Amino acid sequence: MNPTTLFGLCGAALVGIGLYGLLTDPRLLRKIIAFNLVGSGVFLLFGVVARRGADAGLGGDPVPQALVITGIVVAFSATALAVALLLRLHDAGGGATLDDGADSAGKDRSPS
Amino acid sequence: MSFELNYELLVGLLVLTTAAWSVAARDSYSATVGFVSYGLLLAIVWMQLQAVDVALTEVAIGSGLTGLLLLGAAARLRATERRIVARPSIALRTLAALACAGISVALAATVLSLPQPAPSLAAEALAALPATGLGNPVNGVLMAFRAFDTLLEKVVLVLSLVGVWSLAPDLGWAGRPRLLHPFADDGVLKFLARTLPPLGLLLGLHLMWNGADEPGGAFQGATVLAAMWLLVLMAGLGEAPQVRARWLRVAAVAGPATFLAVGLAGMGIAGAFLAYPESHAKALILFVEVPMMLTIALVLALLVAGPPERTEGP
Numbered sequence: 001m002n003p004t005t006l007f008g009l010c011g012a013a014l015v016g017i018g019l020y021g022l023l024t025d026p027r028l029l030r031k032i033i034a035f036n037l038v039g040s041g042v043f044l045l046f047g048v049v050a051r052r053g054a055d056a057g058l059g060g061d062p063v064p065q066a067l068v069i070t071g072i073v074v075a076f077s078a079t080a081l082a083v084a085l086l087l088r089l090h091d092a093g094g095g096a097t098l099d100d101g102a103d104s105a106g107k108d109r110s111p112s
Numbered sequence: 113m114s115f116e117l118n119y120e121l122l123v124g125l126l127v128l129t130t131a132a133w134s135v136a137a138r139d140s141y142s143a144t145v146g147f148v149s150y151g152l153l154l155a156i157v158w159m160q161l162q163a164v165d166v167a168l169t170e171v172a173i174g175s176g177l178t179g180l181l182l183l184g185a186a187a188r189l190r191a192t193e194r195r196i197v198a199r200p201s202i203a204l205r206t207l208a209a210l211a212c213a214g215i216s217v218a219l220a221a222t223v224l225s226l227p228q229p230a231p232s233l234a235a236e237a238l239a240a241l242p243a244t245g246l247g248n249p250v251n252g253v254l255m256a257f258r259a260f261d262t263l264l265e266k267v268v269l270v271l272s273l274v275g276v277w278s279l280a281p282d283l284g285w286a287g288r289p290r291l292l293h294p295f296a297d298d299g300v301l302k303f304l305a306r307t308l309p310p311l312g313l314l315l316g317l318h319l320m321w322n323g324a325d326e327p328g329g330a331f332q333g334a335t336v337l338a339a340m341w342l343l344v345l346m347a348g349l350g351e352a353p354q355v356r357a358r359w360l361r362v363a364a365v366a367g368p369a370t371f372l373a374v375g376l377a378g379m380g381i382a383g384a385f386l387a388y389p390e391s392h393a394k395a396l397i398l399f400v401e402v403p404m405m406l407t408i409a410l411v412l413a414l415l416v417a418g419p420p421e422r423t424e425g426p
Contacts, residue, residue, distance in 0.1 A: 069250070
C-alpha cells in the first residue's frame, strides 16, 4: 500500500467518525465540530485524488487542490454562522443542546 | 515496511485519534482543543500529499481561525454545560456506529478502486499557466482558470458576515463585537500583541506577493493579517469597529466588488466574463488580489469576533 492510499483510507475513516458524532451527540457545539470532521475527511479524499493526478512534474493536480482551498474557506464561513446561531440560541435561553430532557427542564423553568 | 510508510502510518493514526477524541471527549472544551491539534496534524498529512498551499490554508483557517471560534464558543458555553448528557440509547448508538462504519467502508472501497492511471488536469493547467503570468499553478487555478469559484467564495464570506451580524440583539447594533480575552491582563498576551503585528504584517504581505510564484497567496496572507488584528483585539489593546461604520461596510465588499468589476470588464476586453487580456493578466490579478486581501482579512476577523453586543458607556 502506498502512502496516498493510506491517507485515502484515513479520510474515509474520518467521514465515519464525524458522522457518528453528528448523529449521536445532542450538544450543538459538538455537532458543529463533528460536521467539520466530516468536511475535512471529504477534503482529504479530494486531496488523494489530487495527489494521484501528479503529472507534468507537479506534486499533485492543482485543480482539486484549489477547490479544496475554496472548500476550507466556505467551511469556515458556515462554521462561523453556525457558532453565531448557537450562541444566540444559548443567550436567548434556548439552551445549547437538542437533548429532550434539557428541553422539558427549560419549559419547567419558564414562567407559565 | 519502510520507515517512510511507518511515519505516514503514525501521522494517520494520530489524526484519527485526535478526531475520535474530539467526538468522544466528555467536556466540549477538551474536545475543541482536540479539534485544533487535529487540524495541525491534518496539515502534516497535506504536506505529505505535496499540497503545500492546502496545508497552509488548513493550518491558518481549518485549525487556527476555526479553533479560535470554537474555543471562544466552548468557553462561553462551559458554565452551563451539563456533566451528564442524555445520549441516545445503546441500541441506537450501535445502529449509528454500524451505519457510519458502512459509509466509511464504502468510501474506503472507492479509494481502493480509483481508476488507474488517475485522470489529471495537471499538464493542461501547467501548459496554460504562462498566459496568466503566475508561477504557482494552484494560484493560477484559483485566480484565473477557476476564478468564478474564488469570486463566489468571497461572496459567501461576505454573506456569512451579514448572517452573523443579523443575529445581533436589537440593542447590539449600537455596540461593537466583544472579543476581550479573559486573561487579557496577563502580560504575555499584551506583549505578543505589541511585538508580533509588525512581523505578521510583513509575513502576510510576503505570502500574498510571493503567492504568485510560490506556495501562499492572497488568502493565506489575509489570514495572517486577520490573526494579528484578532491578537490586538483579544489583548484589549484595540477595539473592534462599530458595525455601523461606513468604511467598514465599504471595505467588506471592496474585494468581491473589484473582482466583479474586473470580471465584467473582461467581457468587453477579453471576450468572456472573468477573462483577463493576456498582456495584462498578471497586473490585473494583482489589482484584484490587493483589495481582496483587505476584505478577506477584515471579514475573517469579524466572523471570529461575532455579532456586535451592547457595551457599557458610549
